[in-house]
Amino acid sequence: MTSMQSWKGVNFIHEFLEAFPVPTFIEQDARAGALAQTLFDHSVSSPNLAYYLVGEGVGLGVIEDGKLVNGTKGGATELGHLSIDVDGKPCECGNQGCLERYCSAVAIHEAMCQPPYARAFPEAEALNHAAACQLLFYRASQGEDLAAQLVERIASYVGYGCVNIVNAFNPSRIIIGDIVAGAGQPLLDTVLDIVKQRALPELKDGTQITLSHLPADATLMGAAAVAVSHFLDEPTRFAQLYRQRQGTNPGSR
Structure with a gap:
C-alpha cells in the first residue's frame, strides 16, 4: 500500500483475527476484481483474462487457466509500479515513472489542478478523486476541448499499460475497470x-x-468471493474450526 507507508508493518490478518471471531483472508484488489469479472459478468467465459484496475491506484489481476496468478509473496502483476519513464515522476513506492503516476484517479485529479487544465476546472480542488474524474469525463462528453485533450492523454497511458499486459501475459481478454473506465x-x-x-x-x-x-x-464482490472460495475449497477445515469454536463458546451461534 504505497500511499499508506505507516501501515507497511501491520499484519492485517493477525489484527482482524484479534478483533473478530471469524477466519480472515487478504487479497489484492485487482485480483479480487478479476475474480469478480469471471463470477458475476456472464459475458466473460475466458479461462485466461486480465482485469486492469484503473482507479485511485492502478493494478492488474491475471487469471491463467482459471487460476489467479499470485506470485511468491502475493505481489504478482503489480502493473501500477511498472516504470514507463525511467526519468519520470517520483512514486511513493520509491521508483520513478510508475504507470500509476500518469493515469490513476489520483494522477488525473492532480493534473486537473495544474496548468493548463486548472483554468478549465476551478472547482476540482474541492472534490475527491472520483468526483473530479466524473467531472472531467462529463465535460469531455460535452465537447470541451481541454477536457477531451486530458482524457485522450490519460487514455494513452492506459493504453501503454495494455500493451505491457498483452506482451507480458498474452491473455485472451483484457477488461478495464474501476473509476477511470467511466x-x-x-x-x-x-x-x-x-x-x-x-x-x-x-x-x-x-x-x-x-x-x-x-x-x-x-x-468488493470479488473480495467476498475470495472468502467464499476458501470455504468451498476446504469445507472440512472450516467445519472443524467452527466445532472448535462451539466447544470453547457453547453459547455462541
Whole structure:
C-alpha cells in the first residue's frame, strides 16, 4: 500500500483475527476484481483474462487457466509500479515513472489542478478523486476541448499499460475497470489504437479489450468471493474450526 507507508508493518490478518471471531483472508484488489469479472459478468467465459484496475491506484489481476496468478509473496502483476519513464515522476513506492503516476484517479485529479487544465476546472480542488474524474469525463462528453485533450492523454497511458499486459501475459481478454473506465468509449478507442500501434502483432490480434460491465466497486464482490472460495475449497477445515469454536463458546451461534 504505497500511499499508506505507516501501515507497511501491520499484519492485517493477525489484527482482524484479534478483533473478530471469524477466519480472515487478504487479497489484492485487482485480483479480487478479476475474480469478480469471471463470477458475476456472464459475458466473460475466458479461462485466461486480465482485469486492469484503473482507479485511485492502478493494478492488474491475471487469471491463467482459471487460476489467479499470485506470485511468491502475493505481489504478482503489480502493473501500477511498472516504470514507463525511467526519468519520470517520483512514486511513493520509491521508483520513478510508475504507470500509476500518469493515469490513476489520483494522477488525473492532480493534473486537473495544474496548468493548463486548472483554468478549465476551478472547482476540482474541492472534490475527491472520483468526483473530479466524473467531472472531467462529463465535460469531455460535452465537447470541451481541454477536457477531451486530458482524457485522450490519460487514455494513452492506459493504453501503454495494455500493451505491457498483452506482451507480458498474452491473455485472451483484457477488461478495464474501476473509476477511470467511466471515461467510456473515447478512452477505449484510444487504448485500442495504442495497442494496435505498439503491441506484438502475434499477440494483439488474439486479445479482446473491453470495458467492465460491472460497477466500479466490483472488487468488493470479488473480495467476498475470495472468502467464499476458501470455504468451498476446504469445507472440512472450516467445519472443524467452527466445532472448535462451539466447544470453547457453547453459547455462541
